[in-house]
Amino acid sequence: MEDNYEKQFHVNGRTYSFYDIAGYLAAHHQQVSKMPYSIRVLLELTLRHSATKPIIKKFLPSFIDWDKNHDEDVAYKPERVILQDFTGVPALVDLAAMRDEVKKRGGDPNKINPDVPVHLVIDHSVQVDMAANEQAFDFNVKKEFKRNHERYTFLKWAQNSFDNLTIIPPDTGIIHQVNLEYLSEVIRQEKVNGKMVAFPDTLVGTDSHTTMINGLGVLGWGVGGIEAEASMLGQESYFPMPNVVGVKLTGKLPDTATATDLALTITNLLRKHNVVGKFVEFYGPGLKNLPLANRATIANMAPEYGATCGFFPIDDQTLAYMKLTDRSPEQIEFVEKYAKENGFFYDESEDAYRHYSENESLDLGIVQSSLAGPKRPQDLIYLKDMPSHFRQYDEMGDFPVNVEDTDFKLRPGDLGIAAITSCTNTSNPEVLIAAGLLAQKAVERGLKVPKYVKTSFAPGSRVVTKYLEISDLQKYLDALGFNIVGYGCTTCIGNSGKLKENLQSKLADNPYPIAAIESGNRNFEGRVNPLTKDTFLASPPLVVAYALAGTVDIDITKDPLGNDKDGKPVYFKELWPDVNEISSVIHKYLSPQLFSTNYANIFDQNKTWNDLPAAKSTTYPWDEKSTYIANPPLFENTETSDLKDMRVLAKLGDSITTDHISPAGFIGKTSPAGKYLLAHGVQMPDFNSYGSRRGNHEVMMRGTLGNVRLQNELTPDKLGGFTHSWLTDEDTTIYEAAMDYKKHNVDTVILAGKDYGMGSSRDWAAKGVELLGVKAVIAESYERIHRSNLVMMGVLPLQYKPGDSAKSLGLKGDEQISITRDDKTAHVVAKNNDHTIKFDTKVRFDAPIDKKYYQAHGILPMMVDNKLGV
Template structure:
């Protein structure tokens, strides 16, 4: 609760007879302060500061700095943002709760009160990342996959059940319910939040941080929310504000309307490409203009979802009538709707299509210019017009195959025979929050399936076809519209409600297909309606991955290959022997709109979310441990006590310069958090696979790296273990390999094994990297694993926002090469010994702009220190963000 109100902003707002305490933005006035013309997102941040002003962390000067925002200036003013709530998914959320449980014990060890380790902001977790589509193409696939999910994840789920009872204000949405971001927009998001503070009912903008980078999907609902690393989320749970610089805000003007035959997916892939070209990393993006008004909420959410693929912190839409309509459809109460509209209009947060707020930079897009598109074969921003897809595939193929014309005969167990070629679509998956929350593309896909089936078309026999919607509402409206049988006829049976293919939980491809791919090194393809298609992410057998709208996913399953002009080529033969083209089965916009109107209703949402935290009989039947601290099972391969606080004292240890450091990895551009800390399957011959085997786990039950994030022993061994990682220190290798210079000659070794030898010898480690280091998911283990491998410094050309802050949160120093320089231009091979001097200035409360890097080969340069805020400097001085929080909580008594 704010202890000060320097601007007299505190007041009352009456809505339908209920009085709410609010902090009025128009109270902030004075010379040079123009609150009315601020972007929507900065108005939300301004309210946050007004409400939490305490004269210490948040001052009147902070409020003036934000109210007087100079849109032309580079960010240099730090503010403290206090999100209304924290949202998590289970891959990133389990280690959060492991850390909180460990923090309780560490607090007691340091003489503090363990019960102080408790969420101070409401926290909600949706278990959505653990289902794997082992079974597909049958009506019981969902039931079978769910059964396996519970068998494999019982330890994790019992641990989360304990957390639900041990921690206050922590709720869990059980498995089999939906994808976190879809559940967020359909149910959890409030748009305007209410909370009783010191006996007074307050209303304020709903804001959130999440442990998944696609938390930004909620931006479509007018909620300022963004992804943070798990370690930052834990700090937010414990009452620590999120430290940030007042950002530059990019205004993105929309006008016109989408043409017939295009989808929200085509729009978002175009926007992603535009944003990457413009450069929006670390910036806020905000949509405005008349085009916003014509965009359905689901399309706005689809765009918001892809914000991490642009690189922006948020991609937000303002509140308007469409926001209210969507909230009504999804079952929010009339009182909540009245509050949202009244509050937004009172605070100047209601969208005016004619208004043009002040922006740092501007882009614009005529929606009528959008054309059908896909993206691939390895990055979301690599958009390809559908007309050019066949040519683009052929151009990319030589990178993935030495025999582009390879053709291999395959016979399946049921006797079906075919020739498998490069470019064969081996996975076609309607999956991920990006599109399954959007009825227009989901109904469009099902109507395309209906039209295809009625013409006698089928999916090709080598295609693994899966349907994994983001909520149960999708299957409800499919059933009501009578479309489910057509999807099933093409093999798109329900496999689970969760983040499946997009996170690497695709499960194995058809066994005989897999054997042919591996034996002949074929470059086969996945097509998915997701947001991530990075190398090695989707499936270990699949080299090329393409993002596409749900209708195109089905079209490619029918065509069976990327080597086709899908717009103009023949994709099948009907029952009468006639050629069938895509245009013959593509549903009309009227058919889509009519079906949506008839099939989707408010009662579906109210029914499916009526008791969303209760779970099914499997969840309710799990034995639940009790007690304020968790009883760790030393035999567990899923949940183990985290090592971050071992030997920690109440006093900080001065930071030191670094000498005698060796390079663990030298990496190129666009290395993602998937490359650093995989989420997909675990191979038996890797350090992680060997660890599990030694602990009695059979390969069938290895599960995924993501599901084992509660066990640091697995995750350390999995760090830098992506099968597509190319470490230039060990040229000619692919995967988790390096060279171990503790051994004469520096033989090739697993990264984990080499790091153990380096740490035993007391040798600090360095990672060298190129541009956009750490792009992709907000994966805390990419930083935790880096730290636990003994890496003290990362030197990159540039960083993605979340990973850079996560490195600091784990006590790893992020440095940047001088402008225009990189490892190659400086002549670094990765075989050098490094020293870094100037770091000790941090002990005097000073964050140096640069530090000196010197190698034994004679290369010297001044590296830019990427500790960007005073808060980050405090975290680094403490050895990490959790250590900082723990010391503060214990000191407070």
């Protein structure tokens, strides 16, 4: 057949088929060498799937002159799905609910099963209840299992009941590290119609930092749990042919700069360039100087710079990392052979004529030691400029506090938390060994961390622990309080636990701008800890350095971190390890055997998990008394709304993140969720976090839009989850107002500014507002994942026309809002006693499937109908 682009290659004594993208392009007078590598992956996927699913063929022409076809759609059906437990539990709860619904309607519940391999890594549940001592790890793990018994029992049921699902037990590693070191094969193979077919690994994950795998040459990104469920059930996702921003890297990192500094520099650069919703692809002569761990750190931060992905093509560094992590020689040879046969292996000679939609460049040599903050990861700050942020607090008095029988007079910028945490940096031996060497020099000089600073260390992999232990560096981190507290995301996602005793209670009663520093990727307001005001992102060695100083209100390029045993000042530059010291430790102690030994028994490392009993049944035996797992009402609210006379539930400003919308972190005693738990016999010490209770819609809908830092313009004098009820003309919580509106059959709408929904890929940011009765959101712009999630939950995303906003149109928020629409434009009428405002908005149905999702009242009812043949 003229459109059969199947070819063969031979490696390791076997013959493999593959779909020849160069051949396809040549047949249409195009050259593969001119196409970005990330687009090549999408082309191969489309070409291969079109061979077995002819409906996909209609998407192939979009790849001819791809950069002129951004109005055309791409169908994306990834080869696998990866979940973490915060987002994975509700996804599996939804599948369990779908089984119930199918059974209720007379169908076979076993039809609800993942169609592709799904891995769920339990890494988001451990909290830093205890820190800075040898007992911390065991204590935190014990607390983790006590808190999460119901959730973990449910996950064991899911593991026993669903096909194609593998659970990575708790306390073994972070999702992205496990994905990078173990799960990804880079190039996969599968038997199709009797032939072994080779193809690139692709995936989606329910964590926005799934992009970390892009560092390995694997295309994947974060999606909401709802969209992940679609992929799990065999549903393609659709998006317009992406713009690709090519970032040319030249030069080499200075010895004084780390991968974190580079990632923060790139985040700042690309935020200014505006790469939101675009692919970013890195290339250039600088690649050969950039180890895989550094690439993973950069790729991890793609959500922070706003891109869909931050892609690095396969090259010699990829193969070197596969060798380091003890992938088999056969797999490494297979990856290299396929990548070179099918145009996926990086060729620097093509750089001059490879075409990108937009171009950017960075000389690695200009990167400096830096931090980001105090509340956005794109806001880069050089070390010398840190003190300038705190001059705004100069008029504030001291904050006296007694911690561990020692009196302190704290000032703004003094640290409540210093944490080495998160997948951004714990994949990178260079920065962790640098932290260990800095700690060693500090301990040898007699420096200590002030007692008011809560220090912690949560590696992304047990391999990290091993090489820090055998290199004898962990003991120096321990001496400064950076004992290992668990293997999980901990502080970065709000699982930081309480601050030091007395400081915690005093700050709760008297807010004061105490700061935090962490080696994470997110520092949105209220995320790390509700009692810390300013949070800064930094590399692990900088976290240690600032912890020693006890403050971030310091210019560590010239001011001492403290005094040594002899009373002499100790400076940062004296402690900073030489690059040769770091390299020496890596070469001596980091070996492939560390990885193979760790992952050989990954499923047997946690005896507590293995001993958990779990039911074996087709449908889940729901416990109506459970405050963790509940059967969600996903198939009850499918009545059609006429979108008339809606009231504004919340009027919000710019940069409202999913942290503001979706419940996360601590559950307050007086919050609607706290009151619900108390009413159900759960005492405050057992509240756990919102993230751990994502499987219970009653808790989650009560916490939606309940962030303590949320500013609703309808209640300008209140901070938190409050609104003004237009039924009672009184201020109340958003949850209570929403329930009152629902009781009176009044639909609601949210008004918002720019970048609505930026941040983590949280399905509850969409689920929650839908369950609160919100039928539409009108915003100036949306983050990609959240817009998609709104549609998939049957909530209408509308976007103001350019130049329009709630402010420019004169919307007060007290209007009754009615909407009529077609598929592209919505006509809005907002009226109160004083005025009637009419304006048009764009309907943000960005993919062909969006209209179907919305009409079906969401993807889950639609998928049930599909499985039942409705």
